[in-house]
Amino acid sequence: MKIKEYNAFINEQKDYFIQNLQANFNGSWEDPVWYGGTIGSGWLLSRSGRTHFTFSTIKKLKGLNNIPINSTFQEFIKALIILSYRKSNSRASPQKLNAEFLILKRWYSALYAEDLSNLHPCLLSTSILNKSFEILEENSSKINLPDHAGTYKRLQELINHYGFTEQSLEFSKSFKYINRQNRTPNSRKTKELIESVELDEDDLDKEKLISIRTFINIVSLISLCESVGEKIVLNLLLLLIVTGLRSTEAILLQTDCIIKKPILDPVTKEHLSLDGIKQYTLGIKYYGAKGAGHRIHWVEPLAANLVETIVNAVLELTKECRQHVSYLRSKQCRDFLPKTIDDIPTEYIEVDNLIDYCISIRDTNRGQSGRRDLLNKTLKGYKIFKEEWKDYRKKKYYLKNEINKYLIDRAKFNIDSPINHIFSYEGETVNIPYENLLFLHEYGSTTLSRSLINKAIILPLSNRIINSFLGANENISVFQKYHLLENEDEHSKLTSHIPRHNINTFLALSGISEHLQAVLMGRVDIKQNQYYQHLALKDRRVASSILDKYELASSHSWESSPAITPVESVKHDGLMHFSQDLDLENNLKMNLQSFDSKKEVANYIKQNPMSEYFDDIFQSFNELIEDETHEKDKLIERHAYLHPLPFGGCMREIAVHNCPKRLSCQSGSQCGNFALTGRKGELEALHTKHQSLLNQYNELKLSLASDESYSDMLNELAQNLGFLKELEEKALLRQKDLIPIQIFPYSENNIKLPTTLSELFAIEQKKLETEEN
Structure with missing residues (x-):
C-alpha cells in the first residue's frame, strides 16, 4: 500500500483543519460526531437545516447493514470532507458535504463486504465503487442517480490527485450527469437524456409551479388569517411571490433592508413626479445564497408599493417581539421573562398572570378554567411554589426561576448567544441581533397544531416553519385550517421554493437574455437558467394549444353564427x-x-x-x-x-x-x-x-x-x-x-383552461409577441 502518499494526504488536511478551521469550530479532529447547519459552528454553520456527521457507525442507510467504521477510515472521511470544502473556496454548504459524507460511508460498506483483513482507504478500487453504486441504484430514485454519479466522480477525482490507491479510480456510468440545474435546453437532447435513465418527462418537474387555485387561496388568506404569527408568515410568502427571493434569503432580511432612490428626470436632473407623487426606485438589500454575495434586488416598479407595504406591515406585526428582545438585551439575558412578569413584585407568579403576560392559549373556546388546566399540565414537571384556596378555587403559584427554566427548556436557546442569529457566510461568521431581523415570531405562533404560544420566546423564521405552514409536510397547514381546497379531495399546498420557480419561469417566458435572467434572480451560475427554460417550453406549448383551440372555437362558434343558442354556449365552455x-x-x-x-x-x-x-x-x-x-x-x-x-x-x-x-x-x-x-x-x-x-x-x-x-x-x-x-x-x-x-369536465375537444400562473403568463406573452409581429 502507498502509505507514504496516504499519510501526506491526511496530514495536509489535518494541518489545514487545525490552522484555519479549528479556532471557531466547536468540534475537534478526534470527535466521533461533527454538527452542521443551524446546530453547527464555524465552517459547518449555515442558516438552514440540521446535519449530523456521525463518523463511527453506519446506521439507517438504505440498502446497508448497520456496522462500525474503523478509526483509519473515519480519519479518511474527515480528511476528504475538509479537502472538498477547500476545493469549493470555502463555500461548500454542510448539506453538500453531508451528501459526499454518505457516499463515503457506502464505499466503506462495499469495502467491508469484501471481507478483507485490513479495511484501509488505500484498498479502494473501481470495482468497490461500482459495487457500492449498484446497491445505491437499487435503493434510490432514478431521478437522483445522475446526481449521485456526479458525486462519485467528484470524490474519485480528489483521491486520484493524491495517488494513494493501488490504481487510479475509474468509476464511469453510461448515462450522462443531468442534475436539475444543468440540463441542456435543447429539447431533443433532453429527451435523449431522459430516455437514457428511463424517466417520465413529468417526473423532472418535482418542484411544481403555483396553480391558479392555490394563488386564489393565498389571496383569500389575506383576509382569513387571524393570529399575528399567521400574518407574519403570510407576508413572507407574499414577498417571495413578488420578488422571487429564496426563502433563506428572505428570512435574513433586516429591518433596514429597503433602499429608496429617487428617479431623476434625464434632462433636468430633478426628482421626477407623476400626478404630484414623487417617483422612486425600490431595492431590497439581502444576503445572496450560493456564492451570490451581498446584493440588492431591484423591485419591478409596479410591485414597489406592494413590497413597501409588506415590509411596513411586518415591522408593525413584529413590534412587540422587537421590544421584548430589546428588553432581554437591556438586562443582559439574566433570564428570559418579559417585563410584565418582572414588574410583579413577588418572586412567584400565579398561573393566571402567566396566561396574561407570558404564555398564550390558542384555543379560545376552553374558557379561563380550561386554559388554566392546560397550562398546569404543561408545567407538570416544574415545582409548584405554593397552592392556596382563594375566590372559591385553588390557586397555584410558580417561582419565576422555574418559569424561566421552562422557557429555556422549551426554546433550546444557544446559551452563548440566545438572542443573536449567527451563521457562516462567504467564509465569515455573521452575527445579527434578533431585533435587527425583519421576520420574527413568538414560539408556537406559526405552528397551527400547537395549543400554546410562548410570547416570551422570540425566534427568527426557518424553512421548516414556513414549509409546515404551507402544507409541505404532515403538520396542519394554513390551507387546512381555513378549508382552502385545490380540488374536491385535496387542500392547497406548496413549498417555500415554489414562488422562486414561478418568477424564474416568467423570466424565461419573457425571452430576456441569459445574463439578465441570472442578475435578476441573484444567480451566479448562468447554466441554472436552462432548467426554467425547460419549464417555459412546456408552458409555451400549453399556451399555444389553448390559444389555437380558443381561436378555432371562437371563429367556429361565435363569429360564424349570428345566433348563439344556449346549447352551443354550454358546449363551448361547459x-x-x-x-x-x-x-x-x-x-x-x-x-x-x-x-x-x-x-x-x-x-x-x-x-x-x-x-x-x-x-x-x-x-x-x-x-x-x-x-x-x-x-x-x-x-x-x-x-x-x-x-x-x-x-x-x-x-x-x-x-x-x-x-x-x-x-x-x-x-x-x-x-x-x-x-x-x-x-x-x-x-x-x-x-x-x-x-x-x-x-x-x-x-x-x-x-x-x-x-x-x-x-x-x-x-x-x-x-x-x-x-x-x-x-x-x-x-x-x-x-x-x-x-x-x-356541467361537464373539459376534454380534448373543449378548450383546455390554464392551471398555473406561468401558463397564464405564457398566454399573455404569446399575445404580446403576436401583436408585435
Missing part, C-alpha cells in the same frame, strides 16, 4: 350560471330557455328578482301591492311570453300575431315587449351584435360625414348603439351575480 334565488328547475330552464308553457314562464318571472329584466311588469306589479294576490298573478300570466330571439325574448305572442316592429329590437330600437332573459349565450350574442353595428356605424360615419342629409340616420344609429350598450351592461351586471357551475 358552464351554466345559476341564481341562488331560483330553484333547480327554473335555473336549468333559465339557462336553456326551455319553458314549456305560460304557467312555467309566469312561475319563472315571479321567482326571478331581476327587476331590470322585467321593468314594466314589476312596476305594475308594485302598484298592485295592496290588491289581492290573484290580481298580481293574472297580470304576470297575461304577459307570460318569452319568445326566444337572437338575444333576449319577446313578451308578445309573436308566433301568432307577428311582430309589428319587424324585430327592430335586434338592431337596438327600444320596445316595451322586449326583455332580457338571462339564458346562456345571450350576453355573447348581444356583444357580437353591438360590435357588428358599431363597426358599420363607424364606416358610415366616415363615408357620410360631409353629407348632412344622413345626419338623422346616423343619430338614430347612435341611439340604438347606446341602447344596445346599456343592455350589454345590464346583462353583464346580472351575470356577475350568478354562480358559474361546471
Whole structure:
C-alpha cells in the first residue's frame, strides 16, 4: 500500500483543519460526531437545516447493514470532507458535504463486504465503487442517480490527485450527469437524456409551479388569517411571490433592508413626479445564497408599493417581539421573562398572570378554567411554589426561576448567544441581533397544531416553519385550517421554493437574455437558467394549444353564427350560471330557455328578482301591492311570453300575431315587449351584435360625414348603439351575480383552461409577441 502518499494526504488536511478551521469550530479532529447547519459552528454553520456527521457507525442507510467504521477510515472521511470544502473556496454548504459524507460511508460498506483483513482507504478500487453504486441504484430514485454519479466522480477525482490507491479510480456510468440545474435546453437532447435513465418527462418537474387555485387561496388568506404569527408568515410568502427571493434569503432580511432612490428626470436632473407623487426606485438589500454575495434586488416598479407595504406591515406585526428582545438585551439575558412578569413584585407568579403576560392559549373556546388546566399540565414537571384556596378555587403559584427554566427548556436557546442569529457566510461568521431581523415570531405562533404560544420566546423564521405552514409536510397547514381546497379531495399546498420557480419561469417566458435572467434572480451560475427554460417550453406549448383551440372555437362558434343558442354556449365552455334565488328547475330552464308553457314562464318571472329584466311588469306589479294576490298573478300570466330571439325574448305572442316592429329590437330600437332573459349565450350574442353595428356605424360615419342629409340616420344609429350598450351592461351586471357551475369536465375537444400562473403568463406573452409581429 502507498502509505507514504496516504499519510501526506491526511496530514495536509489535518494541518489545514487545525490552522484555519479549528479556532471557531466547536468540534475537534478526534470527535466521533461533527454538527452542521443551524446546530453547527464555524465552517459547518449555515442558516438552514440540521446535519449530523456521525463518523463511527453506519446506521439507517438504505440498502446497508448497520456496522462500525474503523478509526483509519473515519480519519479518511474527515480528511476528504475538509479537502472538498477547500476545493469549493470555502463555500461548500454542510448539506453538500453531508451528501459526499454518505457516499463515503457506502464505499466503506462495499469495502467491508469484501471481507478483507485490513479495511484501509488505500484498498479502494473501481470495482468497490461500482459495487457500492449498484446497491445505491437499487435503493434510490432514478431521478437522483445522475446526481449521485456526479458525486462519485467528484470524490474519485480528489483521491486520484493524491495517488494513494493501488490504481487510479475509474468509476464511469453510461448515462450522462443531468442534475436539475444543468440540463441542456435543447429539447431533443433532453429527451435523449431522459430516455437514457428511463424517466417520465413529468417526473423532472418535482418542484411544481403555483396553480391558479392555490394563488386564489393565498389571496383569500389575506383576509382569513387571524393570529399575528399567521400574518407574519403570510407576508413572507407574499414577498417571495413578488420578488422571487429564496426563502433563506428572505428570512435574513433586516429591518433596514429597503433602499429608496429617487428617479431623476434625464434632462433636468430633478426628482421626477407623476400626478404630484414623487417617483422612486425600490431595492431590497439581502444576503445572496450560493456564492451570490451581498446584493440588492431591484423591485419591478409596479410591485414597489406592494413590497413597501409588506415590509411596513411586518415591522408593525413584529413590534412587540422587537421590544421584548430589546428588553432581554437591556438586562443582559439574566433570564428570559418579559417585563410584565418582572414588574410583579413577588418572586412567584400565579398561573393566571402567566396566561396574561407570558404564555398564550390558542384555543379560545376552553374558557379561563380550561386554559388554566392546560397550562398546569404543561408545567407538570416544574415545582409548584405554593397552592392556596382563594375566590372559591385553588390557586397555584410558580417561582419565576422555574418559569424561566421552562422557557429555556422549551426554546433550546444557544446559551452563548440566545438572542443573536449567527451563521457562516462567504467564509465569515455573521452575527445579527434578533431585533435587527425583519421576520420574527413568538414560539408556537406559526405552528397551527400547537395549543400554546410562548410570547416570551422570540425566534427568527426557518424553512421548516414556513414549509409546515404551507402544507409541505404532515403538520396542519394554513390551507387546512381555513378549508382552502385545490380540488374536491385535496387542500392547497406548496413549498417555500415554489414562488422562486414561478418568477424564474416568467423570466424565461419573457425571452430576456441569459445574463439578465441570472442578475435578476441573484444567480451566479448562468447554466441554472436552462432548467426554467425547460419549464417555459412546456408552458409555451400549453399556451399555444389553448390559444389555437380558443381561436378555432371562437371563429367556429361565435363569429360564424349570428345566433348563439344556449346549447352551443354550454358546449363551448361547459358552464351554466345559476341564481341562488331560483330553484333547480327554473335555473336549468333559465339557462336553456326551455319553458314549456305560460304557467312555467309566469312561475319563472315571479321567482326571478331581476327587476331590470322585467321593468314594466314589476312596476305594475308594485302598484298592485295592496290588491289581492290573484290580481298580481293574472297580470304576470297575461304577459307570460318569452319568445326566444337572437338575444333576449319577446313578451308578445309573436308566433301568432307577428311582430309589428319587424324585430327592430335586434338592431337596438327600444320596445316595451322586449326583455332580457338571462339564458346562456345571450350576453355573447348581444356583444357580437353591438360590435357588428358599431363597426358599420363607424364606416358610415366616415363615408357620410360631409353629407348632412344622413345626419338623422346616423343619430338614430347612435341611439340604438347606446341602447344596445346599456343592455350589454345590464346583462353583464346580472351575470356577475350568478354562480358559474361546471356541467361537464373539459376534454380534448373543449378548450383546455390554464392551471398555473406561468401558463397564464405564457398566454399573455404569446399575445404580446403576436401583436408585435
